[in-house]
Amino acid sequence: MSEIFTFDRFVAGQELGVTEGGIDERLFDVWQALYPWDGMSGGKIPVGMVSALIMRAYLGIVTPRPPGNVHTGMEMTVHTLPAEGSILRTSVRCAATEEKGERKFVDFATVTTDAVDGTALFDGILRLIWAR
Amino acid sequence: MMDFESPTLTIEADGILAYAEFTEDYNPIHVDAAFAAETPFGKPIAHGTMSLNMILQAAAAALGNDRIDGARVDARFVRPVFIGDHIHVTAVQADTVDCWDVALVNQHGEAVIKAILSLASK
Numbered sequence: 001m002s003e004i005f006t007f008d009r010f011v012a013g014q015e016l017g018v019t020e021g022g023i024d025e026r027l028f029d030v031w032q033a034l035y036p037w038d039g040m041s042g043g044k045i046p047v048g049m050v051s052a053l054i055m056r057a058y059l060g061i062v063t064p065r066p067p068g069n070v071h072t073g074m075e076m077t078v079h080t081l082p083a084e085g086s087i088l089r090t091s092v093r094c095a096a097t098e099e100k101g102e103r104k105f106v107d108f109a110t111v112t113t114d115a116v117d118g119t120a121l122f123d124g125i126l127r128l129i130w131a132r
Numbered sequence: 133m134m135d136f137e138s139p140t141l142t143i144e145a146d147g148i149l150a151y152a153e154f155t156e157d158y159n160p161i162h163v164d165a166a167f168a169a170e171t172p173f174g175k176p177i178a179h180g181t182m183s184l185n186m187i188l189q190a191a192a193a194a195l196g197n198d199r200i201d202g203a204r205v206d207a208r209f210v211r212p213v214f215i216g217d218h219i220h221v222t223a224v225q226a227d228t229v230d231c232w233d234v235a236l237v238n239q240h241g242e243a244v245i246k247a248i249l250s251l252a253s254k
Contacts, residue, residue, distance in 0.1 A: 030153055040198060051226075052181055054181075059156050074184060074209075
């Protein structure tokens with residue numbers, strides 16, 4: 001079991017890891033049950049998946065985490081939506097840390113590309129209150 | 133002016149669990165009522181991105197999927213979303229072309245997410 005990611009382990013600019021993965025049929029089914037209005041269009045993945053895929057990549061890399069973190073903000077830029085069946089490659093780094101009184105904030109920056117041809121797909125910045 | 137809205141998403145416990153499965157985010161603040169009861173929220177809260185996802189969905193439905201390439205969203209989660217809440221998007225075009233002031237609004241008319249949506253110029 002890896003050591004838990006506590007606030008004092010993060011350093012601005014620190015590369016935290018890279019993950020690759022696709023969206024299988026089971027995940028599409030989960031998505032369609034949640035958002036029946038958000039299907040694939042033009043051979044591209046459902047548009048609403050972008051922020052969820054950013055979260056999925058971040059959570060797969062920054063683990064284990066302390067329980068009780070709170071997500072307070074998010075920025076994302078879509079360069080182009082992935083095609084159905086794409087394998088996505090996402091890198092995650094610590095963009096910033098900040099302490100405001102007793103609250104500890106961590107910003108994570110993500111970059112997602114097509115794992116096969118390197119096409120830029122989408123970027124994200126997540127801001128969280130870190131539990132400890 | 134091209135304002136737009138989204139369908140309404142009703143937050144259910146099963147939906148939170150399904151979203152946890154999609155994102156692999158099993159933070160107990162979302163899925164463990166006993167843990168959540170000890171937090172300032174007092175009960176489980178939905179994942180913030182479960183609502184956030186609806187911004188691009190609504191933009192694509194209203195403006196076309198071809199407008200999503202180049203889209204940028206800058207969002208703040210300003211209120212928790214609880215089981216039983218009904219959430220929808222309201223987007224009001226700003227003075228700047230291709231920019232919208234967006235709110236995810238609950239059944240009480242309260243914003244739970246405030247965001248700026250910018251699209252690439254056509």
